Amino acid sequence: MANKLKEPTYILGVGCTRFGNLLETPEIKGLSLQELAAEAAREALADAGLGPQDVDAVFVGNVTMQTSQMPATYSQVANWLGTQFKAGVHFDAACSTTNVGASMAAMGIASGVYDKVLVVGLESTQSQPKELSPFERGTIPTEEMWLWTDHCVNQAYSVPQGYDIFPTYNAFNALGYCRKHGISLDELDRGLFELCRTRRLHGSMNPKAIRQQTLEDEAKQLGFDDAWEFWTSRYNPHVAWPSRLYSVVTPADGASAIVLGRPEEAVAGASDPVELKGFGMSVMDLPWYTDDPTVMPIDEQSFQKAYEMSGITSDDIDYLHTHDCSHIMSICVAELSGYLPQGQGLKYAEEGRLRFDGDKPMSTHGGRHAFGHAWAASAGSDTYEAVKQMRGQAGSRQIQNPPKTAVIHTHGYAMISTVLVLEGGK
Amino acid sequence: MTDSIIKRYYDALGKGKLMGKKCEQCGEVTFPPTTACNSCGSYEQEWIELSGKGKLLYVSHGMAPPPNPRFNDLAPYAYGHIQLEEDVYLQAIITGVSIDPETLKGFFDMGPVDVVPDILEVQGLNVLAFKQP
Numbered sequence: 001m002a003n004k005l006k007e008p009t010y011i012l013g014v015g016c017t018r019f020g021n022l023l024e025t026p027e028i029k030g031l032s033l034q035e036l037a038a039e040a041a042r043e044a045l046a047d048a049g050l051g052p053q054d055v056d057a058v059f060v061g062n063v064t065m066q067t068s069q070m071p072a073t074y075s076q077v078a079n080w081l082g083t084q085f086k087a088g089v090h091f092d093a094a095c096s097t098t099n100v101g102a103s104m105a106a107m108g109i110a111s112g113v114y115d116k117v118l119v120v121g122l123e124s125t126q127s128q129p130k131e132l133s134p135f136e137r138g139t140i141p142t143e144e145m146w147l148w149t150d151h152c153v154n155q156a157y158s159v160p161q162g163y164d165i166f167p168t169y170n171a172f173n174a175l176g177y178c179r180k181h182g183i184s185l186d187e188l189d190r191g192l193f194e195l196c197r198t199r200r201l202h203g204s205m206n207p208k209a210i211r212q213q214t215l216e217d218e219a220k221q222l223g224f225d226d227a228w229e230f231w232t233s234r235y236n237p238h239v240a241w242p243s244r245l246y247s248v249v250t251p252a253d254g255a256s257a258i259v260l261g262r263p264e265e266a267v268a269g270a271s272d273p274v275e276l277k278g279f280g281m282s283v284m285d286l287p288w289y290t291d292d293p294t295v296m297p298i299d300e301q302s303f304q305k306a307y308e309m310s311g312i313t314s315d316d317i318d319y320l321h322t323h324d325c326s327h328i329m330s331i332c333v334a335e336l337s338g339y340l341p342q343g344q345g346l347k348y349a350e351e352g353r354l355r356f357d358g359d360k361p362m363s364t365h366g367g368r369h370a371f372g373h374a375w376a377a378s379a380g381s382d383t384y385e386a387v388k389q390m391r392g393q394a395g396s397r398q399i400q401n402p403p404k405t406a407v408i409h410t411h412g413y414a415m416i417s418t419v420l421v422l423e424g425g426k
Numbered sequence: 427m428t429d430s431i432i433k434r435y436y437d438a439l440g441k442g443k444l445m446g447k448k449c450e451q452c453g454e455v456t457f458p459p460t461t462a463c464n465s466c467g468s469y470e471q472e473w474i475e476l477s478g479k480g481k482l483l484y485v486s487h488g489m490a491p492p493p494n495p496r497f498n499d500l501a502p503y504a505y506g507h508i509q510l511e512e513d514v515y516l517q518a519i520i521t522g523v524s525i526d527p528e529t530l531k532g533f534f535d536m537g538p539v540d541v542v543p544d545i546l547e548v549q550g551l552n553v554l555a556f557k558q559p
Contacts (some may be wrong), residue, residue: 004547146493156432157458162497163518164488167505171486172517175534185531240486240505241530286462291483293507338458 004307005110010273011422012116012259012266013048015040016384017370018256019210021126022137032070032135034080036255037122040377041081044118044257047268047293054083055259056114057106059375060090061097062119066148067128067140083118092153094128095323095373096281097121097382098411099257099420104280105260114122116261121377125149125251145251149375152413158286166240166248168286174243174328176252176293181343188328191229192247195327198355199363203370205356205397208381210252210372249325250374256380272391274424277405278310282417291387294332298417299409303337310421314338318403319389323411325368331339333409334362356397364389364397379410382418383420390424430470431459439545439552444478446514447471457514480510481538483558487525496549507542508556519555521546 017039018027026038037060045052058081060074070076074088089257093100098121105117125145127137150159178188196215203209204217213221219230230236236244266273282301289296307313320339324330329347340360348354356364365371365385368378386406388394406422429522435458440444446457450472454465460534462469484504490502497503504523509515521544523529533539544557 143489143491143493146489147495150493156460157435158517159494160496160551161507162488162492162494162503162555163501163517164505166489167486167507168517172484172507174487175484180533185534238527239489241525241527243486262545287507290515291509292486349486417465 003305005106005278005309007110007112009106009109009260009276010263010266011276011383011387012046012261012273013046013050013271014138014384015043015047016208016381016409017046017255018258019045019252019381022124023127023139023208033070033076033122033124033274035078037120038080040122040255040257041118041120044259047261047271048261049267050116052118055083055086055116055118056116057087057108058083058099058118058120058137058239060088061092061101062090062111063092063094063097063118063123063152063375064125064148067124068122069129073122077120077122081118081120082091092376092416093314093416094412094414095325095375096379096410096416096418097376098258098378099383099410100258100281100379100412100416102258102276102283102383102420103418104171106276106279109262116265117261119245119258119260119380120255121257121374121380122255123375124253126253136373143310149413154286154414161336163286164240166243168298169329170191170243170248170326171240172293173332174325177328177332180292180294183343183346186344188242189232191349192327194345195331195349195354196246196369196388197227198349198352199324199367199370202364202397203366206366206371206396208424209366211366211370215246220270225323229252243326243328246369247327247370249373250370252374254372254374254381256376256377256384258380258383261330270397271393272424274387274390274422276420277312277423278306278308278417280305280309284415286414288415295336296417298415299336302409302417306419306421312405312421316405317355317407319364319385319386319399320409321363321367321407322409323368324363325373327369329411330363330367337407339407356399361399364394364399379408382408382410383422386422390422431461435459436552442545443478444543444554446474448474448475455512455514457510457512457526476510476512476514478510478543478555480508480541482506482508482520482533482541483538485520485523485530485533487530496551500548506541506556519546519553521555521557528536
């Protein structure tokens with residue numbers, strides 16, 4: 001494998017809707033999925049200073065067909081995006097979708113086929129069309145959402161024999177982390193509490209996050225002066241002991257979009273382009289690890305490929321997002337990437353070093369728990385945040401020295417490890 | 427007509443057998459069985475029966491109601507990460523283990539323990555669970 005982009009490729013524009021619930025959240029309430037996708041695309045195109053007919057191809061990602069009821073999603077949304085007659089495809093890499101799309105776009109651009117590509121991810125995890133209505137949606141029960149989401153997981157042997165995401169992607173990893181690093185279960189709980197506080201702080205500073213209340217404020221609202229007491233209360237049960245509810249994903253509805261192009265396609269006066277310097281992808285089926293649940297071989301491979309293509313090392317990283325629908329796994333992957341020292345991630349969280357104003361900032365949009373997780377759209381929301389931070393456009397949660405090198409890792413269920421390396425910034 | 431590998435696996439479970447594949451190229455065991463060696467990708471494999479003996483490395487529990495309605499009557503159940511003596515890793519329901527934090531912490535403090543298959547029939551499907559011998 002040559003593992004090289006033959007020509008440089010840039011992110012010219014990014015867009016992302018508020019993450020929330022199409023039935024409740026004010027900014028997106030009442031929208032159809034077609035309109036949600038168009039909102040993200042419109043922001044990304046405006047950010048790039050382009051119109052929809054300026055792009056050559058559109059890659060549209062959506063995972064959960066039961067909630068979209070729109071297979072062949074691209075042809076169904078093209079008229080809403082304004083991209084009719086363009087090349088297009090519907091694709092799915094689960095929770096890595098939008099960043100896999102950005103990688104495919106880079107391949108299309110660096111090969112000389114396309115000058116500009118629009119990548120869009122859209123997802124509803126909260127509702128589905130009501131009785132085939134074109135505009136009315138009804139809430140789906142949580143277990144139904146997981147049943148459909150678990151269609152992404154081994155259907156021959158795992159799901160039919162009792163597979164459950166919470167022990168597999170939270171509890172075993174947490175227990176493995178404790179055993180590997182000699183950390184007590186009490187220290188684990190405290191560290192995950194501090195990590196949640198950090199993510200919720202970031203969510204409270206982000207008008208697009210699904211959860212915009214700090215953990216402390218939520219605790220107070222429910223009658224707890226002490227947030228730790230709230231953390232260990234019945235409001236935060238073990239979803240899979242020792243992992244608690246507030247250390248895991250908050251499912252959401254949302255859409256994101258990325259415009260990529262050759263550097264000469266950047267429009268004067270538009271937002272600063274950011275180079276997509278490299279990427280890495282690796283896939284494996286369950287089980288994702290052997291005797292050490294903190295290390296997935298696919299992550300070792302995807303980081304290695306991305307570092308090689310982009311010519312960076314972990315020492316170059318100024319901002320990191322790792323897939324954090326499991327907070328403990330996000331720490332395991334951050335340590336695997338070399339951004340954090342082995343066994344120190346939770347300690348760094350306690351010391352505030354992972355905050356936007358810390359020396360090792362991570363997931364400043366709030367991550368999967370506070371920003372929310374809309375499967376196919378989420379990787380794009382991570383890239384959106386990284387690009388905004390690199391340009392100095394992240395508002396109150398802006399990292400003081402805008403990062404020059406950002407790395408974004410996602411786990412696409414189940415399991416597509418994807419790493420993007422971005423370079424640019426002021 | 428040939429039965430699929432998947433059906434042969436589940437049928438064998440019903441007879442108390444854990445059937446996998448052994449690679450004719452690299453010698454690694456793939457369990458549960460597929461059309462290709464999970465280590466090297468070779469299609470050249472032969473059927474083998476696994477002993478079923480293993481170590482329970484970690485145990486926790488799943489959610490209730492469970493994502494798969496087949497397990498409505500069993501959930502919430504203990505769920506474990508297991509290493510079989512053929513050096514195969516898998517995850518499965520663990521029977522006979524309470525899911526209260528004290529019990530689960532006891533297993534964590536104890537470290538790996540021996541387990542053997544406890545094949546269940548759940549709504550008409552043979553399911554590979556494990557138990558302490």
